[in-house]
Amino acid sequence: xxxxxxAEHRSVRVTPNGKNRVVIEKDxxxxxxxxxxxxxxxxxxxxxxxECKTDGEVVVEAEPYLGYLHRCFEKHAEMVDxxxxxxxxxxxxxxxxxxxxxxxxxAVEKLLDIEIPRRVEFLRVIVSELNRIASHLVAIGTYAIDxxxxxxxxxxxxxxxxxxxxxxxxxxxxxxxxxIWIGGASYDFPKGMQKRIDEFITYFRPxxxxxxxxxxxxxxxxKRTRGIGMMPxxxxxxxxxxxxxxxxxxxxxxxxxxxxxxxxxxLDFKVCVPDGRHSDIGDSLSRHLVxxxxxxxSLSIIEQCLDKMPAAEEGFNPRxxxxxxxxxxxxxxxxxxxxxxxxxxxxxxxxxxxxxPVRCKARSSCFVNLSAMKEMSMGQLxxxxxxxxxxxxxxxxxVDR
Amino acid sequence: xxxxxYFPIPMSMSLNSxxxxxxxxxxxxxxLGLVVIAAIPLVFIALYALxxxxxGERKISAFMQDRLGPMEVxxxxxxxxxxxxxxxxxxxxxxxxxxxxxxxxVGPGILFxxxxxxxxxLPFGPAFxxxxxxxxLFYAIGIVALEVVGILAAGWGSNNKWAxxxxxxxxxxxxSYEIPAAIAIxxxxxxxxxxSMQQFNILQQGExxxxxFFLFQNPIAWxxxxxxxxxxxxxxxxxxxxxxxxxxxxxxxxxxxxSGMKFAVIFLAEYGSMFMVSAIxxxxxxxxxxxxxxxxxxxxxxxxxxxPVWGAAWIILKGFFFIFLQMWLRWTLPRLRVDQLMYVCWKxxxxxxxxxxxxxxVWEIYM
Amino acid sequence: MSEYFRNIASSTSTILTGMGITxxxxxxxxxxxxxxxxxxxGYFGQVDGLxxxxxxxEAIPTPDNARYRLHNDIEDCIGCGQCVRACPIExxxxxxxxxxxxxxxxxxxxxxxxxKRFWIPVFDIDIxxxxxxxxxxxxxxxxxxxxxxxxxxxxxxxxxxxxxFGNLSRIxxxxxxxxxxxxxxxxxxxxxxxxxxxxxxxxxxxxxxxxNNE
Numbered sequence: 007x008x009x010x011x012x013a014e015h016r017s018v019r020v021t022p023n024g025k026n027r028v029v030i031e032k033d034x035x036x037x038x039x040x041x042x043x044x045x046x047x048x049x050x051x052x053x054x055x056x057e058c059k060t061d062g063e064v065v066v067e068a069e070p071y072l073g074y075l076h077r078c079f080e081k082h083a084e085m086v087d088x089x090x091x092x093x094x095x096x097x098x099x100x101x102x103x104x105x106x107x108x109x110x111x112x113a114v115e116k117l118l119d120i121e122i123p124r125r126v127e128f129l130r131v132i133v134s135e136l137n138r139i140a141s142h143l144v145a146i147g148t149y150a151i152d153x154x155x156x157x158x159x160x161x162x163x164x165x166x167x168x169x170x171x172x173x174x175x176x177x178x179x180x181x182x183x184x185x186i187w188i189g190g191a192s193y194d195f196p197k198g199m200q201k202r203i204d205e206f207i208t209y210f211r212p213x214x215x216x217x218x219x220x221x222x223x224x225x226x227x228x229k230r231t232r233g234i235g236m237m238p239x240x241x242x243x244x245x246x247x248x249x250x251x252x253x254x255x256x257x258x259x260x261x262x263x264x265x266x267x268x269x270x271x272x273l274d275f276k277v278c279v280p281d282g283r284h285s286d287i288g289d290s291l292s293r294h295l296v297x298x299x300x301x302x303x304s305l306s307i308i309e310q311c312l313d314k315m316p317a318a319e320e321g322f323n324p325r326x327x328x329x330x331x332x333x334x335x336x337x338x339x340x341x342x343x344x345x346x347x348x349x350x351x352x353x354x355x356x357x358x359x360x361x362x363p364v365r366c367k368a369r370s371s372c373f374v375n376l377s378a379m380k381e382m383s384m385g386q387l388x389x390x391x392x393x394x395x396x397x398x399x400x401x402x403x404x405v406d407r
Numbered sequence: 408x409x410x411x412x413y414f415p416i417p418m419s420m421s422l423n424s425x426x427x428x429x430x431x432x433x434x435x436x437x438x439l440g441l442v443v444i445a446a447i448p449l450v451f452i453a454l455y456a457l458x459x460x461x462x463g464e465r466k467i468s469a470f471m472q473d474r475l476g477p478m479e480v481x482x483x484x485x486x487x488x489x490x491x492x493x494x495x496x497x498x499x500x501x502x503x504x505x506x507x508x509x510x511x512x513v514g515p516g517i518l519f520x521x522x523x524x525x526x527x528x529l530p531f532g533p534a535f536x537x538x539x540x541x542x543x544l545f546y547a548i549g550i551v552a553l554e555v556v557g558i559l560a561a562g563w564g565s566n567n568k569w570a571x572x573x574x575x576x577x578x579x580x581x582x583s584y585e586i587p588a589a590i591a592i593x594x595x596x597x598x599x600x601x602x603s604m605q606q607f608n609i610l611q612q613g614e615x616x617x618x619x620f621f622l623f624q625n626p627i628a629w630x631x632x633x634x635x636x637x638x639x640x641x642x643x644x645x646x647x648x649x650x651x652x653x654x655x656x657x658x659x660x661x662x663x664x665x666s667g668m669k670f671a672v673i674f675l676a677e678y679g680s681m682f683m684v685s686a687i688x689x690x691x692x693x694x695x696x697x698x699x700x701x702x703x704x705x706x707x708x709x710x711x712x713x714x715p716v717w718g719a720a721w722i723i724l725k726g727f728f729f730i731f732l733q734m735w736l737r738w739t740l741p742r743l744r745v746d747q748l749m750y751v752c753w754k755x756x757x758x759x760x761x762x763x764x765x766x767x768x769v770w771e772i773y774m
Numbered sequence: 775m776s777e778y779f780r781n782i783a784s785s786t787s788t789i790l791t792g793m794g795i796t797x798x799x800x801x802x803x804x805x806x807x808x809x810x811x812x813x814x815x816g817y818f819g820q821v822d823g824l825x826x827x828x829x830x831x832e833a834i835p836t837p838d839n840a841r842y843r844l845h846n847d848i849e850d851c852i853g854c855g856q857c858v859r860a861c862p863i864e865x866x867x868x869x870x871x872x873x874x875x876x877x878x879x880x881x882x883x884x885x886x887x888x889x890k891r892f893w894i895p896v897f898d899i900d901i902x903x904x905x906x907x908x909x910x911x912x913x914x915x916x917x918x919x920x921x922x923x924x925x926x927x928x929x930x931x932x933x934x935x936x937x938x939f940g941n942l943s944r945i946x947x948x949x950x951x952x953x954x955x956x957x958x959x960x961x962x963x964x965x966x967x968x969x970x971x972x973x974x975x976x977x978x979x980x981x982x983x984x985x986n987n988e
Contacts, residue, residue: 041568049655063572063745090862093907152655154646154742157796160472164825171812171834178841178921184907192908193839198813205818213821220795225785226647226741325912388572389744392656470803471796474826735800739792755782 038066041388045074049152049392052402056379058391065391068383070376072406079407083366088114088332089188091366095352096182098368099404101144104130104137104173105345106404107186112267113341113352114188117334122189126324127269128315129191132203133176133183134343135304135311139210140169141346142250142297142304145399149294150221152396153230158221165213168206175199189328200312207305214301222298228284231291235382235394238288245378248371249348250300251398253279254293261344273310275303290397297399300346333361340369347371347399372404459727460678461488464734471738498667503566506664510564515665515672517557522680524550529686530605530695531719543604544596547687548589551642551680555581558651561673562661573660577651580748581642587756588638591631594760594767595691598625604690611694616701616708620694627770630763632692634756636729639684641748643677646737653742685729689722696722811835841906841921844899846939850884850918853892857910857919865903866910869896869940871950874957884916895940895947901927902935 041058044050053074059066079098083091095110096103108130115122147162170180176195177185185192221227237247242255252259260277262270278299285291336358342351348371355365375398383391462477462485469476477484502511528543540546555578562574596602598621599610613619622628641648652660662673689695696718700708743751805823809832810816827833836842853870870892873881881890911919929935942950 039568048658063576086862090860090907090909093862093905093909096907097905150741154649154653154655155740156468157472157738157799160474164473167825168818171817174840175812175837178837178839178908179906182905182907184909192912196813196837196839198815202812202817209818209821216795220739220792221741223788224741224792225781225788226743226747229747230741230744387744387746389650389653389656389742467800470800470824473799473802473824475824475828478828735793735796736789739796740789754778 043068043391050395051148051400054376054395054400054402054405056383056391056395058383058388060388063387063389065383065386065388068380068391070379072373072376072402075402075406077403077407079368080366083363085362087361088334088363091363092187093182093184095368096184097403098370098407099141099345099347099350099372099401100181101401102134102137102141102346103182104134104185105141105343106350107183108134108268109341109343109345109350110352111186111188112343113339113354114332114334116341117337117339117354117356118188118329118332120189120327120329123322123324123327124269125194125316125318125322126191126327128311129176129195129324130186131268131270131273132308132311132315133173133185135307136169136173136203138346139301139304140166140173142301143169145297145346146217146221146294149393149396149399150227152392153227155221155224155227158217161213161217161220165210168209172199172202172206175202187325187328188332190326191324194318194322194324200315203308203312207309210305214298218298222294228291230389231285231289231294231393231397233286233289233291234386234390235290235397236286236288237378237382241381242288242378245381246374247348247378248374249345250278250293250296251348251375253277253296254397255288256280256282256292261342261349265342267343269311272314273307275307275310278303290393293397293399297346331361334358338365342369345371347401347404348375350404368404368407370404370407372398372400372402373407376400376405460681460730461491461674463730467731467734468738471735492671495667495671500667500669501664503664505566507564507566510560511664512564512669514557514559514561514564515662515669515676517560518554518676519557519672519679521550521553521557522676522683524553525683526679528604529683529722530608530690531722539603539605542602544592544602544607544687544691547604547683548585548592551683552581552585554676554680557676558661561665565661565664567664569657569659570661570663573651573653573657573663576657576745577644577661579745580644580648580651580752583749583752584638584641584648584756587634587752587760588642590757590760590764591635591638592687592691594628594631594763595621595635597764597767597771598628599691604695607690608695608697611697613697614702614707616697617694617699618701619697620692620699622692625767625770625774627763627766628692630759631767632688634760634763635688635691636732638752638756639688640733640736641752643680643684643733645681645733647740647743648748649737649742650745650748655742681730681733682726685726685733686722688729689725693725694721695725809834811837813837836923836925838923840923840925841908841911842925843922843927844901844904844906844910844937845920845922846897846899847918847920848894848897848939848941849882850886850916851894851897851939851941852884852888852890852916853894854915856913856915860909860913862907862909863903863905865900867896867898867900868894870894871942871947872954872957873950874953877950877953884918886916888916893942893947893950895942895944895950897939897941899937899939900935901937902932 038059038061041060043056043058045053045055050056055071055074056068057071058068077097079094082094086094092107092110095106099106143162143166147159147166150156150158150162173183173185174180176199177183177192179185237251237255239255239257242252243257247255248259248261256279258277258279261267262275263277276299278296280287280292280295285295334356336356338353338355340351340353342349344350349369350371351369353365353367353369354363357364379394379398382394386394465487466476466484468474477487480486480490502508525547527538528540528547530539558577558581559574562570562577565571595607599607601607601610611619611621617623622632640646644651650656652662654660657663662670665673686695693699698708698713698717698721702708799822802822803824805820807820807823807825808816809827810819811834813835853868855868855870858864858866858868873891873893878889878891881893883889906921908921911921
């Protein structure tokens with residue numbers, strides 16, 4: 007980032023990727039102003055603080071400051087035994103608790119090397135895909151509210167409420183489920199659950215279409231997001247992006263496909279990447295579109311799972327494979343899964359003696375995605391900065407852990 | 408006319424005789440009549456802003472978003488606004504330590520005065536008009552622009568960066584949008600050949616109701632009508648042009664630091680000017696207090712629905728219709744960016760306003 | 775130039791589409807979704823209209839397996855302490871006294887027929903700390919500790935969020951403690967009873983005390 011002389015009549019700022027170009031004509035000498043955005047700002051999605059250097063409406067530089075929601079997850083995990091960590095994993099990414107649990111359980115199961123009943127795998131995939139839809143609904147809804155549209159936000163939350171009711175019926179809790187356990191799941195689906203999920207899918211398809219017509223196709227929305235926050239694929243890969251952010255840049259990378267876990271290899275789904283017709287590849291609109299398409303894909307995954315799911319035999323117990331005492335042999339493992347926000351991985355070290363991990367490191371997707379904030383926001387306007395933060399879809403609970 | 412049997416005096420009096428008679432009314436040598444005339448629109452505005460403006464906005468937004476809206480205070484939450492006002496009255500009136508205290512206090516006042524002074528020339532009926540100026544329309548547009556000063560004072564005086572951003576955006580926006588708005592209104596003035604608000608209404612009177620309105624008399628009038636409506640959204644800082652107070656970007660824009668009654672005053676001024684622009688657009692293009700119903704044979708709908716009380720009802724209804732449109736847009740659309748806002752103003756609305764101006768002139772001369 | 779007009783046209787049409795959608799919702803406002811719970815078949819019966827409820831008067835019922843307020847059926851509790859060890863946030867406090875042989879009959883059995891071997895003068899759950907993860911319930915051998923469907927249990931005083939489930943009064947607890955010590959002295963050959971913490975000065979409340987008002 008080049009330093010600008012104070013009295014310059016004309017300055018052109020180009021970000022390293024060469025896409026964002028802002029020309030500022032200046033008649034008078036001016037100074038840059040430091041603007042503190044957050045941690046109590048309506049559009050920083052929690053307690054993110056951005057220290058912006060602004061030149062009028064133009065953000066010269068925006069530096070994110072983290073740690074306002076730090077809850078010592080990793081240290082805490084060393085004090086709690088393996089099953090007890092699951093509720094804390096829920097609280098990392100509270101919008102996609104099922105997916106977080108899934109990632110953590112995959113890691114520990116890898117360490118334990120245990121076999122999971124097939125029906126349990128289906129249960130896990132269904133609930134985590136439902137949760138993925140819920141999480142994307144929040145992402146799209148809050149993105150709409152960042153850009154000033156309130157009604158799509160409430161429509162999203164209305165539909166998310168149904169998913170939360172479904173998951174409450176399955177797991178007993180509305181948001182922080184503790185449903186996926188190491189080696190199993192806490193409950194089987196209650197009677198009638200599959201039919202209700204089917205009903206939800208038929209309910210949700212038209213609502214998603216309505217949302218698309220109301221928000222995604224709206225010309226103001228397109229104009230606000232298209233070409234904003236450009237991130238070319240190579241830079242995105244170098245930053246370590248994952249999930250919808252990386253796919254928005256046109257890289258076909260999805261852990262469900264590229265590092266398959268659970269029953270995903272048996273399922274037929276598309277890895278959504280923007281085709282460049284409706285958006286410029288790598289901009290905020292692409293990321294939004296990827297999320298919108300992924301909801302559709304998740305619906306089809308759930309439908310397939312409901313078809314293929316083996317019926318519960320008499321006396322089927324989803325907790326059957328859960329070890330009585332979880333004490334893995336000494337070793338280390340890295341387990342990862344596709345979170346709605348990207349790759350969520352857990353690196354766990356066990357000493358073989360204790361029922362508690364020696365080290366439990368979480369590789370948070372939001373944190374990695376947020377790291378490119380500085381580059382993306384360079385030379386943008388303040389409203390665009392808001393649009394960029396919204397498109398990253400951060401959950402500060404996962405960023406700060 | 409049937410109603411005139413029951414209300415002989417108001418119905419049969421000539422247009423300005425009511426207000427003229429009132430303005431001649433002196434009590435103990437004080438011009439109390441003038442005060443009453445001025446008070447009528449103000450009292451109406453206070454009632455409107457409290458009940459319809461805030462309550463209506465909350466209910467309309469709720470219904471559009473599949474919510475119930477306020478339901479607790481009174482039946483269907485009808486007294487919710489009253490509860491809000493009581494709350495705002497009790498709130499602490501905070502003035503920042505580092506604020507420019509004079510500007511901070513005077514800002515909401517200017518805003519309020521600017522938006523409410525325009526009501527002086529607003530005809531609420533054949534008789535109710537504060538002051539029938541011969542440059543009434545010009546005065547209304549000019550005085551609404553006074554709000555800019557209040558906004559700038561409020562934003563600068565707050566000593567808050569967000570407020571400053573909001574104020575500067577707001578000034579740029581309002582000053583820019585004055586131009587297409589004024590040109591569009593000028594098209595109306597050209598059709599009428601006058602600037603007096605009352606004359607506008609009289610010219611649009613007639614037994615065929617809405618067919619006498621300028622909007623339906625002239626096919627070109629639709630263009631300035633739409634341009635003025637869009638520009639008026641920007642002038643009153645309503646969505647999708649609400650960038651001065653864009654809460655997801657600028658927290659609350661120029662009134663970030665205001666609390667308690669000062670905040671309520673800003674709020675009231677905003678709803679006041681919302682009604683003001685709606686009333687101007689209905690006076691200029693939609694016949695103001697004239698009934699839109701035509702006389703059909705022996706059903707003299709137009710005659711039955713004309714009169715001082717009806718007149719006030721019509722202009723308020725028309726105003727409410729445009730306010731509903733404003734709210735409807737607000738709860739549908741995302742917000743524009745600053746540069747897009749300027750694009751819409753200078754590259755879309757202004758050229759089209761000029762086109763409309765020329766076309767209207769041609770129409771008026773040759774048709 | 776053509777792009778200029780195309781932009782205006784597409785803006786107008788998409789804005790009108792959006793306005794149509796919101797207006798449709800506006801006119802659907804006389805319909806309401808109602809209070810059908812997820813377990814009822816009519817949950818997705820009404821897809822249009824208002825979805826919010828006036829909460830304290832109307833509420834969506836919680837499903838049967840919902841995990842909200844913890845409840846301990848102390849009559850069935852054998853005082854094994856599994857829940858205390860399992861709880862990741864240590865919100866359960868438990869104190870046990872070994873039952874003397876003579877008292878085994880008085881102490882009784884659980885509903886499952888298991889002999890209870892511990893008096894439980896203190897079984898406190900700080901429900902304000904509880905994160906309803908359900909791990910304690912899953913380890914309970916007699917299924918006496920359960921999450922109930924009651925989801926709204928706000929209190930004005932934080933002290934009221936500590937639920938006391940102990941089944942002995944303070945005087946009784948002192949008596950039992952004395953008895954247990956006497957028995958221990960009488961039989962020195964036997965290894966020390968497993969659970970016998972030092973008596974705390976904190977008084978144990980009446981069984982199922984005031985705050986446990988379901």
